[in-house]
Amino acid sequence: MLLQANHIVSTEHLIDAVWGEDPPPSARGQVQICISALRRLLALIPAKGEIIRRSPGYCLQISLEDLDSYRFETMVREADHLAQVDAAEAAATLRQALSLWRGPALGGAVSRLLEGKALRLDEARQAALECCIDIELSLGRHRELVGELTDLVEHTPLRERLRGQLMLALHRSGRQADALEVYRMGRALLVGELGLEPGEKLQRLEAAILQGDDSLLLADAGREAVTLTPDQPAPSLRIPPHQLPADIQDFTGHDDLVDAAEEFLRVSGNTATPVVVITGKAGAGKSCLAVHVAHRLAKVFPEGQLYRDMRGSQQQNAPVADVLGTFLRSLGIHGPAVPGSVEERIAMYRSLLADKRMLVVLEDVVSETQVMPLLPGSGGCAVIITSRARLTGLPGALQLEVDVMEEASSLALIAKVIGADRVAAEPNAASALTHMTGGLPLALRIVAARLAARPHWSLASMVRRLTDERYRLDELAHGEMVVRKSLSLTYDGMGETARRLLDLLGLAEGETIPYWFAAAVLDGETYRAMDRLEELVDARLLDVAGIDGGGYPRYKFHGLIRAFSRERLDEHEDDTGKTAALERVLGCWLHLAEEAHRRLYGGDYTLLHGDAPRWRLPEDQLDRLLTRPLDWLEQERANLCAAVVLAGEHGLVEVCWDLTVTLVTLFETRSYFEDWQDTHESALSAARLAGNERGMAALMCSLGSMHLNQQRPALARPLLELAFTRFQELGETHGMALALRNLAMLEYRQGSPDRAEHLYRQALTGFQQVGDLVGEAHVLAKLAQIELDGRRYAEAEAQLGHALNIARQTGSLRVEAQVMHKLGKAHLLSANYKQAEEVGSAVLRMVRENSDIIGESYALHSLGVVYGHRRKFDLSERALRHAAEIRESVMDDLGAAQIRLDLARVLAVQGDVVQARELAEKAQALFQEREATQWTREAGRIIADLVVRERSGRLAER
Incomplete structure (x- = not known):
């Protein structure tokens, strides 16, 4: 926990660290016991350390100044700065840093996981020691160092840098023979144990000593070495720098990017330095790609490679002066x-590179300003840059973006690490791993490395470990490869507002995030929302998913970054802050959904609303988003359904039920019955739990309406009757009118027109009392249907004319089209076929303009019947078949059966009695199954007529 001080360490990680691959069954309990013991010990020491329980593990909170590892690293950095101005002080600082050590790091640790971390710390100590000796050698302290170096070489005989330092110290002390003997002993050891010759640097040093190269001394040639004075430079060994990290043996994919980078950097003869900028999100493999390309180009740049991590994703970037x-x-x-x-360093740097063929690799660059001074001045050199930001300000640079890996490349990478046979044995699990890691190369490498280290693990077991998103980042860690750490570097380097925005975006549940979401969670201006989000896009923590209907960008998370965002949210935001942000977001979804309904219906008609707070957008942005309200609802369907569930889970019941019933505008128009049912059942559970009577009544009424749409009267009736009773108890006139209207529809469909008319008239009174014009128009149209059934055509047309005037008053084209559809049926039943066709054609144009697919099926159905009466049989059959196909596509089998009854009539008139009877009998069977009494009787009449026709036809044939 000290190695990850002030960060959460999961219990699983602690178990792995202590017991490795074979933890005892009681591991979790033993961890808790150890934590308790550690807490008691921490209380006894002066350092103010405290272990806090933080899901999914523990966090050891401590001042960094009390950590010897932090003090060591701080002093090493300080020495690095001092080395440029005061070498003696730099050496003294390094000696002070080294004095903090008391033997190997984590002495006594036997954990395989901890051994790797200890090795990293020991390497840092060794590097600091060797750097210190280099500085002291340059200060002329070679004689004092001989004894120490002799001991160091004896204890670590394979470290060539130490051996070279001892050779140089002996040579400068006038002991050339001893220096050469040190080389020969080292060579014998390397050849004998490893079968390797000494490295190039050591070989050159030996050759220089043999030749008596005066440049190895700290004074003029031929004179005894003296201590360096401030105005005397320390000569170097003049060995070309080859500073690239090791290439990755199993590098996979991105062949097009490798080829593009190589082709661009191989070009010679230009006066400008070729620069390749590789960008991408954390863990996408930018560094791997850059190093891989650099190694492939090593022969093109024979005079060496310079490499530096610019620490652009950290709060403290590498200063340009230090890098130079x-x-x-x-x-x-x-x-x-x-x-x-x-300025002088830049001039000297470019002068030294002017006639050379060298490659400069700058990793993790934060901006153009940071990198411009490090670009060589001539075309003989080349530069490769990696960055999480797009450095478009570098003129002439080739910009390459590293995206996540496709499934085929991801599988190939896993296979290279664990073996193709294991992947072939579990193809489905391997595919699932690529999806769970989102194709992120770092995550894939970690998964593959863990599986390689545990050959007894199945790929399916790794899938199970990654299934829970809350712990996925804990699983994606292996040795020094840690996805969370990679993301944290970017996160920590951002400003406070950007970090908080990323945290709060963890509240998003849908696949994409609209631009206004940022303003809502931060409770800020929507005009700055896109700028805030684009900061995260530039940092590669967010992707642009596309452009919405209003011309605004939409954004999305990579799956692992979403998990990281939610971790930070839980860590940094308390429940009050999260709830307040969530209320604003849900308030905006509700605001937009009800405004879309208003623009479709002309007002808050046929809809109940609650008193949940709204978070409103400016009018101009609202107009752009809702230019086509139904299209907006369609586009945001997944987000809106997710918002309902989220509201219910967090106990925000008022916004939950309000948003749910508002979404019926979309569900009914597009026949999204599954969404209708899922959202309503989820909201109803939340309303019951909270005892929200009005919300429960509204949801039950709406669910009853859904069952009516699907011709399920047995399911609809109890919900509607219970909703009416609760509205009556609450004195909710509008709710009672809605329930009565639906109950009237139920009675009509079950063959009780008188009962239906009575209920419709009660509903009409209620709608008139509350000023619900659309509800009033709907009921008038239904009453007109009853008049049509009684062949009272004049009365029906009068009622429909009244309903049409009301619909036009609201400005709702959809309601106007529904009433006109009824009017067309009135003309049809009164045998005014020409006018019926004109009205039907107008309705078809209106519903198609509104993208109302259900309305289109109704319009085609009516037109098909009209065409049949006008003996346009081809048009009739085509319209009816298309209408039936639409009904079936939205899972409305009952509606499709009703249309096929009319198709049967048309086919019978044309003489195809057999096919007509087949259609009618199938329709009758479905009506009986769904208890549609009226339609069952109608089908029976048609079948009886067709039987008579068949007999007549057979008699005529005889």
Whole structure:
């Protein structure tokens, strides 16, 4: 926990660290016991350390100044800065840092996981020691160092840098023979144990000592070495720098990017330095790609490669002056010869590279400003840059973006690490792993490395470990490869507002995030929302998913970044802050959904609303988003349904039921019955739990309406009757009118027109009392249907004319089209076929313009019947078949059966009695199954008529 001080360490990670691959069954309990013991011990020491329980594990909170590892790293960095101005002080600082050590790091640890971390710490100590000795050698302290170096070489005989330092110290002390003997002993050891020759640097040093190269001394040739004075530079060994990290043996994919980078960087003869910028999100493999390309180009740039991590994703970036100083020392300029000012360092750096063929690799660059001083001045060199930001300000640079890997490349990478046979044995599990990691190369490598280290694990077991998103980032860690750490570097380098926005975006549940979401969670101006989100896009923590109907960008998370965002949200935001942000987001979804309904219906008609707070958008943005309200509802369907569930889970019941019933505008128009049912049942559970009577009544009424739409009267009736009773108890006139209207529809469909008319008239009174014009128009149209059934055509047309005037008053084209559809049926039944066709054609144009697919099926049905009466049989059959296909496509089998009854009539008139009877009998069977009494009787009449026709036809044939 000290290695990850002030960060959460999961219990699973602690178990792995202590017991490795074979933890005892009581591991979790033992961890808790150990934590308790550690807490008691921490209370006894002066350092103020505290272990806090934080899901999914523990966090050891401590001042960094009390950590010897932090103090060591701080002093090493300080020495790195001092080396440019005061070498003696730099050496003293490094010696002070080294004094903090008391033997190997984590001494006594036997955990395989901890051994890797200890090795990293020991390597840092060794590097600091070797750097310190380099500085002290440059200060002329070679005689004092001989004894220490002799001991160090004896204890670590395979470290060539130490052996070279001892050889140099002996040579400068006038002991050339001893220096050469140190080389020969080292060579014998390397050849004998490893079968390797010493490295190039050590071989060159031996050759220089043999030749008596005066440049190895700290004074003029032929004179005894003396201590360096401030105005004397420390000569170097003049060995070309080859600073690239090791290439990745199992590098996979991105062949097009590798080829593009190589082709661009191989071009010679230009006066400008070719620059390739590789961008991508954390863990996408930018560094792997850059190093891989650099190694492939090593022969093109024979004079070496310079490499530096610019720490762009960290709060403290690498200062340009420091990087230039490091590069100058690598190019042979040491000590006081390194200029003090940045401008002078840039000039010297470019002068040294002017006639060379060298490759410069700059990793994790934060901006163009940071990198411009490090670009060589001539075309002989080349530069590869990696960055999480798009560095479009570098003129002429080739911009390459590393995206996540496709499934085929992801599987190939896993197979290279664990073996193709294991992947072939579990293809489905392997595919699932690629999806769970989102194709992120770092995550894939971690998964593959863990499976390679545990050959007894199945791929399916790894899938199970990654299934729970809450712990997925804990599982994606292996040795020094940690997805969370990679993301944290970017996160920690951002400003406070950007970090908080990323945290709060963890509240998003849908696949995409609209632009206004940022303003809602931060409770800020929507005009700045896109700028806030684009900061995260630039940092590669968010992707652009496309453009919505209003012309605004939409955004999306990579799956692992979403998990990271939710971790940070739980860590940094308390329940009050999360709830307040969630209320604003849900308030905006409700605001937009009810406004879409208003624009479709002309007002808040046929809809109950609650008193949940709204978070409103400016009018101009609202107009752009809702230019086509139904299209907006369709586009946001997944987000809106997810918002309902989210509201219910967090106990925000008022917004939950309000948003749910508002969405019926979309569900009914597009026949999204599954969404209708799922959202309503979820909201109803939340309303019951909270005892919200009005919300329960509204939801039951709406669910009853859904069952009516699907011709399920047995399911609809109890819900509607219970909803009416609760509205009556609450004195909710509008709710009672809605329930009565639906109950009237139920009675009509079950063959009780008188009972239906009575209920319709009660509903009409209620709608008139509350000023619900659309509800009033709907009921008038239904009453007109009853008049039509009684062949009272004049009365029906009068009622429909009244309903049409009301519909036009609301400005709702959809309601107008519904009433006109009824009017067309009135003309049809009164045998005014020409006018019926004109009205039907107008309705068809209106519903198609509104993208109302259900309305289109009704319009085609009516037109098909009219065409039949006008003996346009081809048009009739085509319209009826299309109408039936639409009904079937939205799972309305009963509606399709009703249409096929009319198709049967048309086919019979044309003489195809057999096919007509077949259609009618299938329809009758479905009506009987659904208890549609009226339609069952109608089908029976048609079948009887067709039987008579068949007999007549057979008699005529005889």
